[in-house]
Amino acid sequence: MGDYRRRAPGKSSILALCLLSGVTLGILAMLRISPPTGLATPTFTFVKEAQASLLIVASLAIVAAPLTAVVRQRLGRVSATLERPLHLSKFVRGPAAMAFALGIFVFAFWAVADVLGGYNGYNSSFVAHPYLQKVLFASGLVYLRPLDAGTQASISIAMAIAGLVVLRSGRGLGQAIKDSFTLFAAPVAAIFELALWYFAPDDMTWHAIDALWVGGTNDMGWRALDVAGGAFIFSNWLVLMVAILLIASRLPFLGVPSQLLYRRVGEIAGRRKSFHRTASHTPSSSTVAEGRERLREERLNRHPTQSSG
Numbered sequence: 001m002g003d004y005r006r007r008a009p010g011k012s013s014i015l016a017l018c019l020l021s022g023v024t025l026g027i028l029a030m031l032r033i034s035p036p037t038g039l040a041t042p043t044f045t046f047v048k049e050a051q052a053s054l055l056i057v058a059s060l061a062i063v064a065a066p067l068t069a070v071v072r073q074r075l076g077r078v079s080a081t082l083e084r085p086l087h088l089s090k091f092v093r094g095p096a097a098m099a100f101a102l103g104i105f106v107f108a109f110w111a112v113a114d115v116l117g118g119y120n121g122y123n124s125s126f127v128a129h130p131y132l133q134k135v136l137f138a139s140g141l142v143y144l145r146p147l148d149a150g151t152q153a154s155i156s157i158a159m160a161i162a163g164l165v166v167l168r169s170g171r172g173l174g175q176a177i178k179d180s181f182t183l184f185a186a187p188v189a190a191i192f193e194l195a196l197w198y199f200a201p202d203d204m205t206w207h208a209i210d211a212l213w214v215g216g217t218n219d220m221g222w223r224a225l226d227v228a229g230g231a232f233i234f235s236n237w238l239v240l241m242v243a244i245l246l247i248a249s250r251l252p253f254l255g256v257p258s259q260l261l262y263r264r265v266g267e268i269a270g271r272r273k274s275f276h277r278t279a280s281h282t283p284s285s286s287t288v289a290e291g292r293e294r295l296r297e298e299r300l301n302r303h304p305t306q307s308s309g
Contacts, residue, residue: 012179012183012250013250013251013252015183015250016182016183016247016248016250016251017251019183019187019190019247020244020247020248020251023187023190023191023194023243023244023247026190026191026194027194030194030197030198033198034197034198034201036197036201036204038202039202039205040197040201040202040204040205041205042204042205042237043205043231043232043235043237044231045215045231045232045233045235046205046231046235046237046238046241049233049238049241050238050241053241053242053245057245057248057249061254079174081173082172082173082174082175083172083174083175084172084173085169085170085171085172086169086170086172086173087170088166088169088170092166093166093167096162096163096164096166096167097163097167098163099159099160099162099163100159100160100163100164100167101163102156102159102160103156103157103158103159103160103161103163104156104160105139105156106141106152106153106155106156107153107156107157107160107188109132109135109136109139109141110122110149110150110152110153110156111153111192111195112125112132113125113126113132113149114149114153114196115192115195115196115198115199115200116128116129116132116199118199118200119200119202119203119223121221122149148210148221150209150210150211150221151209151210151211153209154209154211157185157188160184161180161181161184161185164176164179164180164184165177165180168180178250181246182246182247182249182250183247183250185246186242186243186244186246186247187243187247189239189240189242189243190240190243190244190247193236193239193240193243194240196236197236197240202223203223203236204235204236204237204240205231205232205235205236205237206223206226206232206235206236207232207234207235207236208234208235208236208238208239212232212233212234213226213232214232214233214234215230215231215232215233215234216229216230216231216232217229217230
């Protein structure tokens with residue numbers, strides 16, 4: 001069934017553990033500082049989403065090792081391509097580094113403006129915090145204002161992730177993608193959601209960005225217009241939970257149940273193969289009886305005068 005050995009926790013696992021611990025402490029602090037009540041109370045839709053997500057994670061924790069082995073066996077070329085290190089030139093890594101830095105800057109700017117604005121939005125942030133407006137004009141972001149802030153933030157974080165994937169492609173494209181989402185994008189999203197929880201807790205039940213208003217009212221970002229709307233499917237609570245699960249997926253001990261099951265199934269399969277191999281080389285009772293009868297006839301033919309009794 002293939003080889004699937006347990007590996008000692010590496011730097012990525014230790015980093016994931018530290019990040020998860022930090023996010024967990026942040027959640028515990030927010031539960032004490034600003035308990036989710038009123039409009040901030042997680043909706044029934046989110047509760048069902050949380051249950052389904054945890055069920056999926058638990059299932060993957062059990063079948064991850066066999067599933068990985070099957071994928072490697074059936075999609076050998078794709079798997080080999082994803083695992084092969086890519087040694088890119090500085091002409092590629094340079095623009096990737098610039099894309100990563102620029103993406104982080106733009107996303108961080110609009111994230112700060114968003115959370116500091118509270119329920120009143122970005123414009124109130126520029127009034128209450130003049131330095132934000134100075135950064136807006138000095139950086140040239142003011143010329144991108146035809147795009148709403150949510151769109152700019154989404155594009156910038158996607159650009160940062162793409163740049164990081166290129167920068168870490170020396171470890172293999174698959175590993176670079178996994179690291180970029182679980183150890184970068186997920187922690188960034190978790191920190192933003194914790195900040196939003198602190199500055200505008202009622203918005204945790206709102207859609208994460210304007211384009212994801214599915215389930216609620218298409219209010220174009222105006223919270224006051226969706227009071228009578230339904231529960232948003234892609235709420236900020238959901239983003240926070242998914243971010244936590246992505247970080248937790250890098251913890252090494254989560255794969256232990258799957259590894260044990262995989263090893264056990266492999267041992268059982270090996271025993272069955274050994275048994276069938278042995279059985280195929282072991283003569284049956286009818287074959288033994290026929291052989292004895294044949295020997296007896298040969299003896300009688302050699303000594304016809306002897307009695308058969």
